Amino acid sequence: MSLTASLLTAATVLVDDIHSGVAARGYTDIRxxxxxxxSRLSEAGATVTEVAEHLGVTRQAASQIVDELVAKGYVERRPHPSDARARLVVLTERGVRCTWAAEDAAVDALESWEDILGEQRLLAMRDELVRLAPNGPLRPAW
Structure with missing residues (x-):
């Protein structure tokens, strides 16, 4: 398998394992x-336009995703603190708890990687990947 395919496959496996772990923790209504x-909202929220840029999708697609998350109680829209024309999308308490569940699921998912590679090699791989892509973006590989 090529390096490209191996990296993409590993990322897919990791996303799938985290998603399964989140579902096992009771968050079965998310994708x-x-x-x-x-991940984009966790710091201080974002506008729908910023979510669209982060995901690499249209504003309309991002708006649909945000609408879905609002309906499920994970996020809410608030007035933007510095732009009266914009709305800020922020995590609700339920959304914050879901991100904590995802962090725990990520730790669990990487345990098998550590079992295979060992702690030092896994940390070295992380360090090298950070060197290659230091600033993201962290988005789905559509």
Whole structure:
């Protein structure tokens, strides 16, 4: 398998394992894409336009995803603190708890990687990947 295919396959396996772990923790009504939205919102929220840029999708597609997450109680829209024309999308308490579940699921998912590679090689791989892609973006591989 080529390096490209191996990296993409590993990323897919990791996303699938995290998603399964999140579902096992009771969050069965979300999709992996939602986790990428949560990662963008976790700091201080974002506008729908910023979510669209983060995901690499149209504003309309991002708006549909946000509408879905609002309906499920994971995010809410608030007035933007510095732009009266914009709305800020932020995580609700349920959304924050879901991100914690995802963090725990990620730790669990990487345990098998550590079993295979060992702690030092896994950390070295992380360090090298950070060197290659230091600033993301963290988005689905559509």
């Amino acid at each position: 992996p894409t939602h986790g990428f939205v949560f």
